[in-house]
Amino acid sequence: MTVIVRDLRPEVRADAEGFSLVRRLAIPFMLSTPESVLHNLTHSHPDSRFTQLVAEEDGEIIGTAQVSIAHDSPEPGLGSANVYVRPDRTRRGAGTLLARTAEERLTALGARKIYTWVLDEPANRAFAERHGYRASRSAYFLRLDLANGTLPPLSDPPPGVELRTAADFAGDPRPMFELDAEVTSDEPSDIDTEFTDYEAWLAESWRHPLLDLDLTMVAVVDGRPAAFTAAYTDGAGRYGTAMTGTARAYRGRGLAKLAKNASLHRARDAGYTEAFTGNDTGNAPMIAINKWFGYEVCATEVRHVRELG
Numbered sequence: 001m002t003v004i005v006r007d008l009r010p011e012v013r014a015d016a017e018g019f020s021l022v023r024r025l026a027i028p029f030m031l032s033t034p035e036s037v038l039h040n041l042t043h044s045h046p047d048s049r050f051t052q053l054v055a056e057e058d059g060e061i062i063g064t065a066q067v068s069i070a071h072d073s074p075e076p077g078l079g080s081a082n083v084y085v086r087p088d089r090t091r092r093g094a095g096t097l098l099a100r101t102a103e104e105r106l107t108a109l110g111a112r113k114i115y116t117w118v119l120d121e122p123a124n125r126a127f128a129e130r131h132g133y134r135a136s137r138s139a140y141f142l143r144l145d146l147a148n149g150t151l152p153p154l155s156d157p158p159p160g161v162e163l164r165t166a167a168d169f170a171g172d173p174r175p176m177f178e179l180d181a182e183v184t185s186d187e188p189s190d191i192d193t194e195f196t197d198y199e200a201w202l203a204e205s206w207r208h209p210l211l212d213l214d215l216t217m218v219a220v221v222d223g224r225p226a227a228f229t230a231a232y233t234d235g236a237g238r239y240g241t242a243m244t245g246t247a248r249a250y251r252g253r254g255l256a257k258l259a260k261n262a263s264l265h266r267a268r269d270a271g272y273t274e275a276f277t278g279n280d281t282g283n284a285p286m287i288a289i290n291k292w293f294g295y296e297v298c299a300t301e302v303r304h305v306r307e308l309g
Contacts, residue, residue, distance in 0.1 A: 003062070005097045008052040010041055018061030019054060026084035027119070029141035029276050029299055031232050031240045035209040040066070043203045047071035049109055053101055055085070055094035062086050063094035067102045069109055072195065079111030090123075099131055103308075113307050120300035133304035138281045142295035144264070146239065147273035149294045151264055157219065161255065163262055166216035166228070176218070177201050179225045183245030187280075210234065211242070215270070217263040219246075219255040227255035229263045239267040241277040244286065257289050264293060 008015045016034035023032040037052070044050035048068045055063030063085040070078040081102035085095045099116075106114055118128045120138065128135075157163050169176050181195035195201055205211070215231035227246035233239050241263075246256045264275060277295060279287050 003055055003057045003092050003094050003097060005053055005055050005094075005101045008037075008041065008054050008064075010038055015054065015061070019052060019064050022054075022061060022064045022084055022086050025086050025088075029143065029278070031210055031234045031238055031276070033209065033234050039207075039209050043207070044068065045071055045197065045200045045204065051105060053098055055098050057089070057092060057094070060089075062089035062092065063098050065098040065102045067105055069106070069111060072197075077110060077112035078115065079106035079109065079113065080115045081106060082117050095127060096131075103306075107308055111308060113305055115303055115305050117301045118304050120302050125302065128304045131306070133306045136303045136305050138300055138302045140279050140281055140287070140297045141299040141301065142277050142279065142290050143298040144275040144277075144290075144293060144295045145273075146264070146268045146275050151268065152261055152293065154261060154265055155258070157258060158253070160221060161226075161258070162220045163259065164218045164220050165214050166211075166218060166230075167213040169218070169225070170213065173202065173206050174198060175225045176206070176228070179218075179228060179245075179247055180205070180230075180243065182247055183228075183243065186245070186248070208232075210240075212239075215239070215263050215266050217259040217266070219250075219259045221250060221255075226250040227259050229256065229260040231263050231267065233267070233272060237271065237273045239264075239272040239275045241275070244277075244289075257292070260289070260293070 008019055016037045019037045020032045020034050023030065041052050048071045051067040053065040053067060054061045065081055065083045067081045070080065083095055083098045103114060116133060118124045166176060177198050184195060210232040212231045212233045215233065217229055218225045219227040227250060229244040230242040231239060232242045244256050244260050267275065277290055279290065
């Protein structure tokens with residue numbers, strides 16, 4: 001049995017299906033569908049040089065890698081390569097081949113550092129260390145049982161605040177772009193991010209097939225989006241929070257909690273049974289909010305970095 005690594009073929013439906021299956025098996029806390037796989041490949045910003053690799057054994061996709069340059073970071077030369085292998089297909093060399101191919105691609109693009117997320121399990125961390133990566137920051141995956149859990153009761157917005165859905169901004173999403181850009185720039189991360197390209201944001205984020213505009217809730221103050229929670233759904237009972245945050249001028253008023261609670265209630269009413277989210281382990285305020293909702297930590301991942309050259 002021989003393992004090979006190649007680029008995902010967007011014109012072959014089985015490639016996207018195989019890629020998505022590996023992601024769901026290896027990291028079930030993140031939503032993935034064949035449509036989202038193809039969207040990420042075909043709508044990522046050209047400057048990111050985004051690539052999806054697959055490891056194939058006897059015609060079966062057993063591993064994947066997402067490779068890109070952090071084009072929206074003010075610091076040049078930062079790359080990322082996230083490698084996942086099916087849990088029942090490990091120890092075949094797929095992970096090593098994927099990591100080596102990703103590193104070669106990024107080196108050719110001028111990357112000086114490569115970042116990768118690794119599940120906080122002994123075998124995964126040992127793999128990263130063997131390949132020259134050192135541990136950096138960590139993050140939690142959290143899960144909420146929507147089918148059997150109890151959500152906090154809904155509350156009315158405070159005076160001057162209105163709850164809307166993202167669908168209400170479909171005619172002009174620019175206010176949502178501006179809020180997303182501000183919130184994302186303040187997210188704890190090894191790589192600073194600056195959203196400046198509205199058209200790219202529309203293509204990559206606003207039109208993402210997992211984004212549910214009817215479940216994405218927005219707290220509006222004086223006609224301006226002040227806080228939001230972005231909801232992803234996969235059509236198979238799973239709901240994920242892609243981002244929750246508040247504009248700087250409105251923080252400390254509970255608006256993000258208000259929006260997320262409304263979104264979770266809508267998701268449960270729509271038949272979604274599981275909710276997932278993720279938090280940097282140092283983001284104590286958001287972790288506290290999620291535990292208030294009933295989320296429980298289900299896994300931890302650790303970001304690793306390797307400096308090239």
